[in-house]
Amino acid sequence: xxERLSFEDEISKNKIKSFFLVIVVITFxxxxxxxxxxxxxPGYFFIIMIFSIIISISYTxxxxxxxxxxAIASVNAKLASPTRDKILFNAVENMSLASxxxxxxxxxxxxxxxxxxxxxxxxxxxxxxxxTGALEKLEKEELEGVIAHEMSHIANFDVRFMTLTAVLVGLxxxxxxxxxxxxxxxxxxDRKGGGLLIILGIIFAIIAPIAAQLVSLAISRRRExxxxxxxxxxxxxxxxxxxxxxxxxxxNEPSQEDRKRYPKAMxxxxxxxxxxxxxxxxxxxxxSIDERIKILERM
Amino acid sequence: xxxxxxIGLVVAAIVLIIVIAFIYYYxxxxxLENRIDNSLSxxxxxxxxxxxxxxxxxxxxxxxxxxxxxxxxxxxxxxxxLLAAKDVKKRVEAGAELQNALKSIFALAENYPQxxxxxxxxxxxQELATIxxxxxxxxxxxxxxxxxxxxxxxxxxxxxxxxxxxxxxxEYLKIPEEIRAVPKVEF
Numbered sequence: 510x511x512e513r514l515s516f517e518d519e520i521s522k523n524k525i526k527s528f529f530l531v532i533v534v535i536t537f538x539x540x541x542x543x544x545x546x547x548x549x550x551p552g553y554f555f556i557i558m559i560f561s562i563i564i565s566i567s568y569t570x571x572x573x574x575x576x577x578x579x580a581i582a583s584v585n586a587k588l589a590s591p592t593r594d595k596i597l598f599n600a601v602e603n604m605s606l607a608s609x610x611x612x613x614x615x616x617x618x619x620x621x622x623x624x625x626x627x628x629x630x631x632x633x634x635x636x637x638x639x640x641t642g643a644l645e646k647l648e649k650e651e652l653e654g655v656i657a658h659e660m661s662h663i664a665n666f667d668v669r670f671m672t673l674t675a676v677l678v679g680l681x682x683x684x685x686x687x688x689x690x691x692x693x694x695x696x697x698x699d700r701k702g703g704g705l706l707i708i709l710g711i712i713f714a715i716i717a718p719i720a721a722q723l724v725s726l727a728i729s730r731r732r733e734x735x736x737x738x739x740x741x742x743x744x745x746x747x748x749x750x751x752x753x754x755x756x757x758x759x760x761n762e763p764s765q766e767d768r769k770r771y772p773k774a775m776x777x778x779x780x781x782x783x784x785x786x787x788x789x790x791x792x793x794x795x796x797s798i799d800e801r802i803k804i805l806e807r808m
Numbered sequence: 809x810x811x812x813x814x815i816g817l818v819v820a821a822i823v824l825i826i827v828i829a830f831i832y833y834y835x836x837x838x839x840l841e842n843r844i845d846n847s848l849s850x851x852x853x854x855x856x857x858x859x860x861x862x863x864x865x866x867x868x869x870x871x872x873x874x875x876x877x878x879x880x881x882x883x884x885x886x887x888x889x890l891l892a893a894k895d896v897k898k899r900v901e902a903g904a905e906l907q908n909a910l911k912s913i914f915a916l917a918e919n920y921p922q923x924x925x926x927x928x929x930x931x932x933x934q935e936l937a938t939i940x941x942x943x944x945x946x947x948x949x950x951x952x953x954x955x956x957x958x959x960x961x962x963x964x965x966x967x968x969x970x971x972x973x974x975x976x977x978x979e980y981l982k983i984p985e986e987i988r989a990v991p992k993v994e995f
Contacts (some may be wrong), residue, residue: 599938606850607945608951611841745948 533724541684541717551688561609566676573672576625577614577636580628587637588618597644599654601637604660607743613637613663623757627659635663647753654740654750658780661739666734674725682718689714730796737801741808751805757781758798809862833960833969840957844978847950851981852896854943855903858936862906863888869913870922876916883909900981903943910936951980 574580578670580586591598597615613627613635629635637659639652662668689711719751741747753762757780784796824899830923886909890902914933924930957978961970970976 601940603941603945606942607949609847609949742952743945 515620517522521576533779537681537721540541541681541688541713553792568740573630573669574673577629577634580626581616581636584638586618589615589617594644596652597639598647600649603653604656607657610635610660610664613660617637617641617644622760622783623655623753624779624781625655625784628669629663629667630672632663633678637663642807646756650694650744650746650749651753653744653758654746655753655780657740657743658750660743661706661736661784664739665732665735667736670732671729675726678721678725679685683722685714685718695749729794733795734752734801734804736807737805741805747805747808751802754781754798754802754805758802829965831968833966834973837957837970837975839959840953841975843976844950844953844957845954847946848896851900851943851946852948854939854946855890855899856908856942858903858939859887859890861932861935861939862910865910865913865929865936867992868926868932869917869923869927872920872926873916878952879909879912879916883913885909897981902945902990907940924990947981 575759580644589597594615594617597617601615602804612633613629613632614637616636616638617636617639622640623643623646625637625639625643637656639655643652643655654700691709692707737750740750744750779795781798782793823924862883866883869880871875883906886902886906890899890906893899917929917933960966961975961977
């Protein structure tokens with residue numbers, strides 16, 4: 510007999526884990542900055558750095574404040590109608606009552622594959638979008654399970670969270686890049702540190718962006734588990750989401766056309782990885798479906 | 809001199825933390841209480857909507873099953889009790905009664921194929937099933953909110969502030985379990 514998992518414990522466990530993952534990314538950033546400061550002289554180099562940080566932050570802020578509009582436009586989704594898509598609306602309204610969140614805007618995107626995503630920087634600007642395939646193939650309880658998962662992304666402020674990690678990862682990359690470039694231009698006299706320190710710095714500058722990227726992917730996978738657990742809190746019916754995931758698993762590999770339909774940057778917000786490669790590893794945005802099903806079975 | 813300054817800073821920091829804790833817990837309790845009140849009114853909205861549909865349903869059923877006066881009277885009475893109930897908690901109880909009575913009407917429809925095929929009846933059945941789902945989920949959220957509030961009130965250090973602001977644990981909304989156990993009507 511496997512020990513029964515309580516969704517409350519799962520939620521808090523996952524939250525703590527993703528918090529630590531963010532700390533790791535920030536530490537990378539600070540460490541890299543520190544090493545650079547040790548090696549290079551602060552000069553024109555820092556001006557460029559500040560400049561590029563400002564650009565990347567304002568770019569991210571723009572996409573953050575328009576997250577839901579960009580998402581809808583990029584998958585070409587249409588607003589659902591409360592009379593025609595009654596089942597979908599009921600499911601969303603039920604989950605909005607169960608979660609205590611305001612009713613999000615509901616969109617439908619054309620795709621034969623079962624999928625759904627949520628976007629919006631906070632619950633007031635939230636949208637939920639499901640595919641036509643999901644509406645056709647899922648039973649009421651399964652659809653509710655999927656919607657509950659998406660509502661959890663909204664409730665957990667995942668758009669905000671993933672934006673934050675994206676910014677941090679971006680900053681680490683910029684910093685590393687600038688450091689490596691600055692080495693070409695600075696003369697030996699400019700440097701305070703010795704040869705060994707520089708080599709260490711170079712190694713770290715190469716590794717840090719990759720490591721930060723991996724950590725952010727780990728965070729993304731962690732958030733998926735959290736959303737599953739929170740979703741169960743809303744429906745109190747783990748088999749709903751589990752059966753939906755089983756149906757998703759049985760679907761074929763996405764066609765080339767389908768792949769084009771999903772913007773890569775949005776992958777973390779979908780309920781299942783729209784690019785769905787068979788290989789699940791440290792480069793995946795989503796945990797393996799099998800693992801998610803297994804956990805839901807134990808709830 | 810320096811020592812005095814350090815002691816002064818430490819004391820100021822401690823006082824600041826205490827003040828923040830007082831404000832934080834006060835606001836937290838209010839927010840949680842408001843959430844509870846709000847979720848209760850959500851249930852209320854659904855209960856009233858259900859009561860509104862009843863006369864329409866009775867009229868439809870009457871046309872096909874005139875002789876089933878007993879069951880219909882039950883529904884009408886349950887609705888009256890619900891409308892007369894003074895507070896939401898009473899209405900929730902009456903709502904459970906009404907739900908039971910409605911269940912017998914839908915069971916009864918099995919004997920009247922014409923009624924079962926009536927479009928108006930089918931639509932009402934769907935709507936009532938939807939409302940039942942909503943009530944169940946609203947109630948769940950209400951109880952979740954109570955749980956969060958009670959946790960804040962009972963757990964250290966919240967219990968200290970709860971005493972201070974004389975906040976007490978609240979009771980969960982209890983309803984005969986059978987209602988939640990009813991399989992949701994498929995349509």
